[in-house]
Amino acid sequence: MSELTADAIETRPAGGQADPRAFVREEAGLNHLDLMVRGATCAGCISRVEGALLKDERVETARLNLSTGRLRLSWSGPADLAASYVNTLSRIGYPASAYEPELDRDPRQEEERRLLRAMAVAGFAMANVMLLSVSVWSGDGEMSEAMLGFMHRLSALIVLPAAAFAGQPFFRSAWTAVRHGHVNMDVPISLAVFLACGLSVHETFFGHGETYYDAAAMLLFFLLIGRYLDMRLRARASEAARGLAAMQAASASRVRADGMLEAIPARDVRPGDVLHLAPGDKIPVDGVILSGASGLDTALVTGETAPLLAEAGTDVFSGMVNLDAPLRMRATAERDNSLLAEIARLVEAGEQGRSRYVRLADQAAKLYVPVVHTLAALTFVGWYLVTGDLRPALINAIAVLIITCPCALGLAVPAVQVVASGRLFRAGVLVKSGDALERLAGIDAVVFDKTGTLTEGRPRLINQTELSEQQLQCAASLARTSRHPLSRAVADAAGMGPVAEEVSERAGGGLVGRFEGRELKFGSADWLGISASADAVTEAWLQIDDAQPVCFKFEDVLRPDAAETVARLKDRGLHIEMLSGDREGPAADIAARLGLDHWRSGLKPQDKIARLNALRDAGHKVLMVGDGLNDAPALAAADVSVSLASAAEISQAAADLVLQGNHLDALPLANRVAIDARRRVLENFGLAAAYNCIAVPLAVAGFVTPLIAAIAMSASSVLVTLNALRLASGQVQAKQKEN
Incomplete structure (x- = not known):
């Protein structure tokens, strides 16, 4: 019997949270629940969360979106299992609660603020303790024991509270990992900080040797910089789902039995309700027209520029706008089962697929934890066996932990991404997703929407x-x-x-x-x-x-720069396609004028996603460029996506990059900068590897103290940052080359 079936079904979640059973919905014989999961930070977290739930044979799907923290769960058992699944996640270190997009704040905003506060505290402590350390170094041999002890105590007074506060992002993560039987990158980091502070406290009050408060503060400061930059570049990924939730929160005019109209929230519409649509009203749910005749603006839904004539018997969908005359319609679906809700699910599914992209930093980090733990342990054991003294063995092990701390690794990617993002911003391209540049650098196919993208819409x-x-x-x-x-x-x-x-x-x-x-x-x-x-x-x-x-x-x-942009992308050997929801005639005309051999018309959002999946199955890495609401799922499903500043808000939210000036000619430049950024990232990894190849043997051999290790670690971080800054210097030349 599985882990969950062996437990008694708990009808209330731990921690006094709202009962998740209230948010369970039944569809096609399965129960579905969306949860907001906290504490997931990497691909390993996805595997642990989904694996723990899939141990139960009744769980059909468990998909965690790392960017949004949203977990989509479906199972065939009773709805009461919802609380049991929530408690299972809490037991493995990932607390969860019901996902309520209309009410819930983005948890990553608060995490960003915590990291910023921690970084400020660590920076303050590092700056002040370094001033004291300079006094100790310059007075070496001349400072009295009493003054030296005072300096050490003052350093402890500054660093220990600061480290306890600033190190919480690492300590909490490390403790959660260890408590549940696994390790992550934060375990050796936390161990290095604890050992450096612990040894320094011992030396301050019981010994007369060197202290390493400055090393602990410096270590935390540089690590927090990298983590904050990475969090900032990941933070916007959840905007698409939240934007769709806001669009769904519309009102409706329901016709009562006595013929009077009543205004109700769209979420209260039920199948069979008769709704009145005045000119200018947005259709709140899917339905069928009962009476009246009017034109409908379907551009946001289908991309079709010409209005749709709606009359009795016409099927209509949420998101369409009534243009001309009053209509009566019968609702055929609730808001959560309408077209906008389906688009939201498609967007979410696309983001989940993209969140499984393994970044270069994640690949490098896989080797970090086992290698560092092994080196530090061997150093400690080796020195203890040689000297029989715990103190030098511990000092050298701490030096290994500090000198191998992933500051350079942590900054290698974010530093490049920040510089590249700033360079593109000055060129009119807003980069919204931290790993978008890595994905953009690897594309070999570009798919354009027609209406509003290649044309002015x-x-x-x-x-x-x-x-x-x-x-x-x-x-x-x-x-x-x-x-x-x-x-x-x-x-x-x-x-x-x-x-x-x-x-x-x-x-x-x-x-x-x-x-x-x-x-x-x-x-x-x-x-x-x-x-x-x-x-x-x-x-x-x-x-x-x-x-x-x-x-x-x-x-x-046609946009003035569309033909030139398509030609330049073709010159790079990229496969170009156009997918449109418009009629065949206008789509064929635009394709002919751009010289596109591959194009399709009359497509729904699902059709566009199917085509993108087909291209990926053929081995392509696909860039999608679109602007309408109907493009949002395809933008989320593509390997990397671009939207224009004039696009629907939800399309901008789903995209990785936004072309601010509505000029397509910035697209080839973005691709070139992404390729350059990937080269700088690989160079940074090479620098970090070379640094470790030189520094680690010295630390293992006992030639490096924890303080020198901290300085060397900081120097490697500065080096990769300077290498990243080389991206900014090539802006003018790259622009001239692209133009």
């Missing part, structure tokens, strides 16, 4: 020169009264002017009104009884009285 009148001024002003007099995208395009082209009289909007058809004594109609070809052309462009027609209708042609204009 809004229709423009393209045959204005073929129209007379009178025709343009007549159409504009009607268009100025409408929110329809094509009407806005006409109004923008004509500029400010008068408005027609007696204007009425025919849902799915067009506008009717009078202007300067003439009867005007402006709308679709079908509505006016005209045969539509087969061109890729979008059309609207103007009829003045009984005259022959005049065609207004619209097109989603």
Whole structure:
């Protein structure tokens, strides 16, 4: 019997937390629960958390997203098992509670503040104790025993409380790991700090040798710098799921049995409820239209630029916007089962997959713990056997622990990422994910969305020169009264002017009104009884009285730098594709103008993800560039993703990089900087390895004290930082090369 089935089912979680059973939902015969897990920091944590839960045969899936801390859990047993699973996580050192995105604060924000406070305290202690150490060094042989003892006691008074506070991020993690039968990088770090402080206290009050308070403070300060930088670059990864949760928190107008309307939260809508949609309302849940006819703006959901005509029997989805006329709809799903909720799940699944990316620093760290523990233990045993004295054996073992502490390793990646991110920021690219540059450096395929990415995302009148001024002003007099995208395009082209009289909007058809004594109609070809052309462009027609209708042609204009960007990426040998939710005609036209051989149209979010997965299965590392809400799941699912500053908020949140100036030409530069950054990271690892190859034998041989070890460790950290700064110096040359 499994571990969980052997235990009695606990109906309340430990620690007085809210009962997670209240958050369990049943779908397709399985119970599902989302939990916020604290304390997970690496790929090993993912393995331990998921492995502990999967020991229970009833658990179908357990997926932890390292970036957000969100665990998606499903099982086939009773809902009462929820508390047992929460307590299991607590027992292995990962406390968890129900995930409530609308109420929950991002736990990483508080962790960032704790690291910043710890770093400040460690820096204060290091600066002050070094001043005292300088006095001790300069007065060596001349300072009285009483004054020397006073200096040591004053150093202890500064460092011991500071180390107890600043070392908590390492101590808590190390204690949790040891208590549950495993070790991590924080164990040797904590051991080095404890031993250095403990030996120094002994020397201060019971001996007359050297103390190493300054080494402990310096060690903590440099380690906290690396950890804080890494946390800052990881922190934004959870914005996508939180942004989607905020978008789902909408209201709805429900029609009561007596015909009256009542405003309710969207989360209270149930299947079968009849809802009223006024013009401008966002559809809160999935459903079907019962009565009325109106155009729907589906751009955020499908990427389609042309409005969708909705009438009785039309299926509609959450996130669409009613444009023209009132509608009545019947809800067919709750908010948590609507399209936006499905997109949120797709985004989350994509982030989980990406969180399994093994960073270069994680790969290097795998060797650190066993090697350091072995070296320190062998040094201690060897020196004790040779000298028979615990003091030199302990001092040399501490020196090994300190000199091998992963300050250089901890700074090797974050320092490069910070410098590279700053360089790209000055070039108009915001880097939001710490490991995005590593993933961007390895891409060999680029997938573009069409609408709003390769194109500007809004229709423009393209045959204005073929129209007379009178025709343009007549159409504009009607268009100025409408929110329809094509009407806005006409109004923008004509500029400010008068408005027609007696204007009425025919849902799915067009506008009717009078202007300067003439009867005007402006709308679709079908509505006016005209045969539509087969061109890729979008059309609207103007009829003045009984005259022959005049065609207004619209097109989603290609971004000025799209062709150049695609050409430069092609020149690098990258595979380029375009995936669009738009119709085949406009998509084919854009693909032809960009010279793209690989493109697809009419895709839903799931279809885009399927294509990305197919490319990955073929061995590609994929970069996705998109802007709409419908692109958010694909952005999260790609190996690395880019969004534009004009994109939907959720797309920016799901992306790893945001092009601030809405210029695609910054994309090749970002790829070049990422490749350079990876080279600097590898160089930093080489420097750290060379440092250890030289310093560790000296420490093992007894030629290095803990203080010298701390200085050498700090020097290696400064060296990798200076190497990282070389990235900034190549900015002008790289820009010139890219342009």
